[in-house]
Amino acid sequence: MNTQPDELKTLNRSTIxxxxxxxxxxxxxxxxxxxxxxxxxxxxxxxxxxxNDFGELKSQAxxxxxxxxxxxAERSAYFLETIERYSLAxxxxxxxxxxxxxxSEFIAIKKELTNGE
Amino acid sequence: MDGNIPFLVTSKDLLIxxxxxxxxxxxxxxxxxxxxIEALLNFQLDxxxxxxxxxxxxxxxxxxxxxxxxxxxxxxxxxxxFDEGSFLADAIDSANIGLxxxxxxxxxxxLSDLSxxxxxxxxxxxxxWRKLLCMVHKDDRALFPLFFENHVQFGVPLQFEFxxxxxxxxxxxxxxxxxxxxxxxxxxxxxxQDCTLEKNTVIAxxxxxxxxxxxxxxxxxxxxxxxxxxxxxxxxWDMLANNMFGLDPKDIGDLNKWxxxxxxxxxxKVLAALDESLKTGVExxxxxxxxxxxxxxxxxxxxxxVGENYKGxxxxxxxxxxxxxxxxQAQQALKELNTELxxxxxxxTAELHKTLQKAERANKIKSxxxxxxxxxxxTPLNGIIGALDLLGHCTLSNESKDLVYTASTSANHxxxxxxxxxxxxxxxxxxxxxxxxxxxxxxLISDVICTFSATAKEKGISIKVYEQLAxxxxxxxxxxxxxxxxxxxxxxxxKFTNSDDIKLKxxxxxxxxRRLNIYQSEITISIADTGVGMTPDTIxxxxxxxxxxxxxxxxxxxxxxxxxxxxxxxxxxxxxxxIVESELHRGSTFTIKAPFWVDTSEHPVLSKVPLTCYVCDRxxxxxxxxxxxxxxxxxxxxxxxxxxxxxxxxxxxxxxLILSCxxxxxxxxxxxxxxxxxxxxxxxxxxxxxxxxxxxxFAVCANQPVTAHQLYAQMQAQQQEMLSIDDFAFDxxxxxxxxxxxxxxxxxxxxxxxxxxxxxIKSQLEKLGFYCDVASNGAEGFNFWYSHNYKLILTDCHMPxxxxxxxxxxxxxxxxxxxxPPVPIIAVTGAVMQGEKDMCTSIGMNDFLCKPVRLxxxxxxxxxxxxxxx
Numbered sequence: 004m005n006t007q008p009d010e011l012k013t014l015n016r017s018t019i020x021x022x023x024x025x026x027x028x029x030x031x032x033x034x035x036x037x038x039x040x041x042x043x044x045x046x047x048x049x050x051x052x053x054x055n056d057f058g059e060l061k062s063q064a065x066x067x068x069x070x071x072x073x074x075x076a077e078r079s080a081y082f083l084e085t086i087e088r089y090s091l092a093x094x095x096x097x098x099x100x101x102x103x104x105x106x107s108e109f110i111a112i113k114k115e116l117t118n119g120e
Numbered sequence: 121m122d123g124n125i126p127f128l129v130t131s132k133d134l135l136i137x138x139x140x141x142x143x144x145x146x147x148x149x150x151x152x153x154x155x156x157i158e159a160l161l162n163f164q165l166d167x168x169x170x171x172x173x174x175x176x177x178x179x180x181x182x183x184x185x186x187x188x189x190x191x192x193x194x195x196x197x198x199x200x201x202f203d204e205g206s207f208l209a210d211a212i213d214s215a216n217i218g219l220x221x222x223x224x225x226x227x228x229x230x231l232s233d234l235s236x237x238x239x240x241x242x243x244x245x246x247x248x249w250r251k252l253l254c255m256v257h258k259d260d261r262a263l264f265p266l267f268f269e270n271h272v273q274f275g276v277p278l279q280f281e282f283x284x285x286x287x288x289x290x291x292x293x294x295x296x297x298x299x300x301x302x303x304x305x306x307x308x309x310x311x312x313q314d315c316t317l318e319k320n321t322v323i324a325x326x327x328x329x330x331x332x333x334x335x336x337x338x339x340x341x342x343x344x345x346x347x348x349x350x351x352x353x354x355x356x357w358d359m360l361a362n363n364m365f366g367l368d369p370k371d372i373g374d375l376n377k378w379x380x381x382x383x384x385x386x387x388x389k390v391l392a393a394l395d396e397s398l399k400t401g402v403e404x405x406x407x408x409x410x411x412x413x414x415x416x417x418x419x420x421x422x423x424x425x426v427g428e429n430y431k432g433x434x435x436x437x438x439x440x441x442x443x444x445x446x447x448x449q450a451q452q453a454l455k456e457l458n459t460e461l462x463x464x465x466x467x468x469t470a471e472l473h474k475t476l477q478k479a480e481r482a483n484k485i486k487s488x489x490x491x492x493x494x495x496x497x498x499t500p501l502n503g504i505i506g507a508l509d510l511l512g513h514c515t516l517s518n519e520s521k522d523l524v525y526t527a528s529t530s531a532n533h534x535x536x537x538x539x540x541x542x543x544x545x546x547x548x549x550x551x552x553x554x555x556x557x558x559x560x561x562x563x564l565i566s567d568v569i570c571t572f573s574a575t576a577k578e579k580g581i582s583i584k585v586y587e588q589l590a591x592x593x594x595x596x597x598x599x600x601x602x603x604x605x606x607x608x609x610x611x612x613x614x615k616f617t618n619s620d621d622i623k624l625k626x627x628x629x630x631x632x633x634r635r636l637n638i639y640q641s642e643i644t645i646s647i648a649d650t651g652v653g654m655t656p657d658t659i660x661x662x663x664x665x666x667x668x669x670x671x672x673x674x675x676x677x678x679x680x681x682x683x684x685x686x687x688x689x690x691x692x693x694x695x696x697x698x699i700v701e702s703e704l705h706r707g708s709t710f711t712i713k714a715p716f717w718v719d720t721s722e723h724p725v726l727s728k729v730p731l732t733c734y735v736c737d738r739x740x741x742x743x744x745x746x747x748x749x750x751x752x753x754x755x756x757x758x759x760x761x762x763x764x765x766x767x768x769x770x771x772x773x774x775x776x777l778i779l780s781c782x783x784x785x786x787x788x789x790x791x792x793x794x795x796x797x798x799x800x801x802x803x804x805x806x807x808x809x810x811x812x813x814x815x816x817x818f819a820v821c822a823n824q825p826v827t828a829h830q831l832y833a834q835m836q837a838q839q840q841e842m843l844s845i846d847d848f849a850f851d852x853x854x855x856x857x858x859x860x861x862x863x864x865x866x867x868x869x870x871x872x873x874x875x876x877x878x879x880x881i882k883s884q885l886e887k888l889g890f891y892c893d894v895a896s897n898g899a900e901g902f903n904f905w906y907s908h909n910y911k912l913i914l915t916d917c918h919m920p921x922x923x924x925x926x927x928x929x930x931x932x933x934x935x936x937x938x939x940x941p942p943v944p945i946i947a948v949t950g951a952v953m954q955g956e957k958d959m960c961t962s963i964g965m966n967d968f969l970c971k972p973v974r975l976x977x978x979x980x981x982x983x984x985x986x987x988x989x990x
Contacts, residue, residue: 008813021974023883033880040876042849049843065918069950070876073972078813085816097794097817099843104816106848 011077013111018075034116037074041067041109045102048086052098060098061090079108126195130157134165134191143195147175157182157193159246164228172198177233218312220297222249224272225305235312238293239284257283257290268308272299278308281315292319336360342441344424346398348434353398357441364420364443366412383409383417401426401434407444419448487545494538494545501538505531540682547689554693558719559599561643562589565631566829568606572614573825579618581625582805583825586745589633590752593641594719601690602643602714608683609647609698609710616708617651626650629825641718648709654702662700663688728755730773731835732796736762736780742823743779746802749831750777768792775835776800779823781807783814793818798838802826868892868986869908871901871915871927872948877971881914881948884978890986898922902930910943912986914969917949917960924949925963932964942966944985948973 019030044067051059064086071080082105089097126143130136136152144150158164161173161180169184179198184191212219218235222228227249231239239255241247253261260282270276278297283290297310336343342361346353355375362372371377382390386408397404404424409417424439508528516524546552569585576583613627632644654662663685691698696714731754733747750756760769768789776796780786781804786793793799800819803811808822821834868885870892872878878894885892892914895901899922901915913931917924928945935942947960947968960968966985969977 008816009810011813018972022880022972024887024975029883033876036876036879045848046845049845049848053842053845065950066874069874069971072950073876073880081813082816089817094794094817095841096797099841100819101816102843102848103819104812 006077008081011081012075013078013108014115015075015077018077019073022073034074037070037076038109038113038116040070041079041112045106045109048102048105052095052102055093055095057090057093061087064090076108076112079105079112082108128152128157128193128195129187129190130193131190134158136160137190146180146195146197149175156246162230164223164226164230174233212311216314219310220312221300221307221309222268222297223305223307224299238291238312238314255284257285259283267295271297272306272308278310281319291316336440340364340443342443343439344422344441345436345438347436361441364418364441365410366414366416381410381412383411385409397424397426398434398437401428404437404439417445419444483548487549490541491545494542498535498538501531501535505535537682540686543686544682544689547686547693552690552693554598554601556596556717557599558594558596560829561592561595561631561633562587562827562829562832564599564603564606565629565645566827566833568603568610569629569825569827569830571607572610576614576627579614579625581614581617581627584626584628584742585631585825585827586628587631587749587828589631589828591635592633593635594723595641595643595716596719597714597716598694601694605687605690605698605712605714606645606647608687609712612683613647613649613651613708613710617649619652622650622652624650635718636715639718639720640715642713642715644711644713646709646711648707650707653704653706653708654700655704659700659702663698728753729775730755730757731775731777732756732758732760732771732773733777733779734760734762734768736778736785737782739779740781740804740823742804743781743802746777746779746823746826746831749826749828753828753832754835762789764788771796774798775838777802777835779803783807783811786811787814790815798835800834800838866891866893867909867911869895869901869904869910869913869915871895871898871904871913871919871924873897873916873919877916877948881973881978884973884975885982887975888979888982890982898924898927898930901927905931905943906934912982913943913945914948915945917947917956924965925959928963928965946981946985 016030019033023029023033044063048060048063048067051057051063064083068080068083068087071077071083082101085101086098086105089101124142125140126146127140128136128143129138134157136155136157139147139150139152152160158173161175161182163171163173163182165171165184171182173180173182181196181198182193183196184193213234216234218238219230219232220235221230229247229249229252231241231247231252236242236245236247239247239252253264256264263280263282267276267278267280271278278299279295281292281294284293285291292315294313294315295310296313297308300307300309335341337360340360342358342364344355344357344361346355348354353375354373356373359369359372362369365378365381367377367381379387379391390406390408393406394404396402403426404422406423407419407421409419411417420441421444422439422441424437426434427436427438429435505528508524508531511524512521512528543552565585565587569583573583610627610629617625617627627647627649630646630648632646634642634644636642688698691712691714694714696712699711699713700708701711702708731750733750733756735743735747739747747756747759754775757773758769758771762768762785764785774797776799778786778793778799778801780801786801794817800821801811801815802821802823805822805824808820812820819834819838826834868890870878870881870885872881872894873896878896882892882894893904893908893910895904897919898915901913902922904910905913915924915927922930924947931945932942934940942964944966945964947965948971949956949960949968950971957968967981969981
């Protein structure tokens with residue numbers, strides 16, 4: 004990814020339009036699906052973190068990353084990729100900070116979607 | 121002539137031609153040749169053969185003898201100019217009297233040495249009448265011809281005073297003289313005396329007398345006096361006093377005339393007082409009335425002092441009398457006015473008292489009514505809020521959700537208003553009692569800031585907090601009421617700063633602690649905003665219930681106008697104050713000062729935890745504030761300054777802090793930073809996002825708004841190894857569900873474990889007019905392929921159990937075994953690296969798609985492989 008981290012968007016709405024076309028109802032459905040998946044996977048990520056299961060951490064991060072990219076959650080995808088990277092290095096302190104930031108991003112997406120509705 | 125005889129030889133025009141040795145010795149001078157003998161020896165011959173001259177305060181008799189070329193003058197020492205002996209000369213000298221003589225015919229002037237000294241004339245200088253007059257003050261010059269002519273012609277005494285400029289000073293001189301008939305000419309002889317002292321004294325006395333007289337006349341003060349002659353007192357008073365009592369001029373000095381006019385009621389005491397003064401010498405001081413001849417009554421104040429003679433006997437009394445009728449009349453009028461006013465005030469006070477009693481009764485009834493109504497309304501409202509809350513948790517359409525949200529917000533707003541009304545009632549009824557409980561001020565401030573920080577951020581308002589709470593002692597007071605005040609004022613600041621017209625939206629909260637004494641301390645919290653501001657008139661009515669800045673305020677910003685009124689009353693109860701400063705269109709500052717008790721009970725003293733602080737590049741203003749907070753909360757053992765050329769020193773502490781606004785500089789030391797335990801990076805708010813994204817592995821916090829309590833909490837959080845699952849649970853309305861594995865009915869198979877991706881790709885295919893069966897992993901995918909004839913398989917690569925690669929291998933093996941034509945298998949992968957592509961090809965996959973799959977990409981694949989297969 005050549006984009007600088009600070010140029011990444013919390014929610015790039017044009018991404019999902021490129022994937023499914025400009026169909027607001029369908030897009031809204033995918034956004035909601037993503038948030039639901041994110042809430043579920045984040046819990047799994049936190050559980051894996053607390054028991055030092057770095058393999059599962061990487062796998063869960065990778066799993067959610069493709070969904071995040073699909074809805075244009077650029078910052079979330081970036082954090083998930085970072086978790087994958089630090090899981091390989093088993094750098095727990097770094098993973099902890101990225102999970103905290105990832106959580107804030109999901110909240111920001113939820114707020115943005117709520118305000119945008 | 122014998123040289124022992126003192127003589128001088130002159131020409132016909134009296135110029136000295138020679139001087140005998142004896143004359144030279146007598147005069148004490150030699151260089152006299154060609155000088156005028158008259159000028160040298162200060163005499164005039166006046167057609168006579170002898171004259172008296174003087175030289176250097178010595179007098180000489182000169183006898184003239186004629187010879188062919190001129191004259192010879194024989195000198196003879198003389199005691200005086202008059203030559204009648206030294207007695208008269210001594211007397212004149214000792215009296216400091218100057219002498220002069222003036223020849224009326226020749227206008228010759230003779231001045232004695234003292235006279236010359238008075239006139240400031242050098243000893244040998246010849247003085248003329250004209251020169252002398254020039255030295256006289258210009259106002260006095262006319263006196264000379266006037267007096268001299270009158271004297272000579274009419275015998276009027278020649279005696280007057282004039283001013284001369286002597287030694288640069290103006291001095292007064294007294295000139296006296298009389299005409300003397302000489303043998304051949306008329307002389308006026310006289311004396312000249314310096315009378316400056318006497319003259320100045322007389323002038324000053326006249327001035328003082330005139331001044332006193334003017335003052336007395338201006339003040340309408342009469343003077344009176346009495347002197348004792350034998351056993352009789354002789355009385356006298358001036359015209360002012362006489363006129364005051366309306367007496368005739370002939371009555372002056374007749375005491376009985378004055379006594380007759382005394383008011384009968386005052387007469388005995390006045391006469392007794394006068395008698396007492398004359399006898400004992402005590403000061404006479406009386407206010408009395410006099411009845412004038414025309415019946416008019418005047419009010420007089422008289423005062424006099426008694427004087428004694430050398431024997432100590434009371435011999436005189438001098439005094440003044442002042443007509444105070446006008447003053448008395450004014451006083452009388454004022455007294456009457458006061459009496460009237462007092463009477464009116466008493467009447468009005470009684471009326472007000474009655475009105476106040478009525479108002480208090482009405483207010484009590486109003487309070488009871490409001491209290492009752494508020495309670496009565498709260499009960500059903502609580503039911504409504506509870507029901508709406510439950511309804512909100514039900515599955516509702518978006519429209520219904522909106523309606524429930526609106527109803528819930530309105531109901532909660534109504535509850536807030538009712539609570540405010542109850543508070544106001546309680547305070548006004550004096551029923552509100554303040555609590556005294558121990559509380560933590562930094563926690564309170566942090567709560568207040570947290571309450572509004574999200575709202576402020578949404579509205580684009582930046583909040584800054586600066587706490588100066590060094591030496592803060594545990595406090596006791598009504599925490600909740602103090603919080604209520606702070607919440608209200610900060611809430612107002614946000615409300616009135618959130619306007620489209622305002623470019624710089626900023627709120628600054630500063631907290632200051634001051635210990636007053638061992639039992640009390642004072643907290644000062646100032647909340648300054650850059651909002652709409654207020655006029656002085658608005659500030660004046662700010663704390664009145666149900667009053668807002670302007671009528672338009674309610675429309676534009678909402679609110680009941682109760683909040684500040686309650687704050688004002690609460691702070692009064694606390695013994696504090698709220699100071700408001702504001703400027704329209706510039707913003708407002710509310711300063712809340714409140715006293716609190718110091719909790720004097722013993723508290724365990726906790727030692728500060730060591731912390732290392734790294735300052736990367738310059739310290740910004742807000743990072744300086746973080747450093748100050750860190751110093752107050754922790755034992756900052758090291759403050760390390762880092763620049764682009766530094767070697768990052770290792771840390772010996774368990775807590776580490778980096779303060780920086782230079783991302784490039786910080787990024788230079790990532791490896792070293794990753795070694796630091798429990799590290800938090802603080803940066804300016806504007807850089808926070810950039811820092812947080814570029815340094816995802818570190819805790820990055822914005823340095824504003826940060827309270828002391830938040831800084832402590834943020835550092836504490838770093839020390840927690842585990843994450844609490846509760847902190848990462850956010851509500852999601854949707855349930856995660858995959859696509860149920862159905863029957864094999866379509867000619868495309870999608871193998872994907874991620875339900876989201878399943879739905880996404882299925883939807884994309886449907887949009888292009890294709891339909892697919894969905895398998896959730898490789899094993900399921902193989903079974904689907906085995907039992908059905910597919911034209912195309914799209915498969916994810918990384919899946920649990922059997923992944924995409926393994927499934928492809930199995931399919932290709934089975935196809936080879938059964939000599940079946942190979943089905944096109946397309947990899948749908950998130951990885952885009954070349955190795956991944958090579959692997960896909962090597963195991964028999966035909967093509968690949970990168971996630972997320974765009975419609976155009978999937979269309980191309982379908983055109984390439986699905987149509988081909990067909």
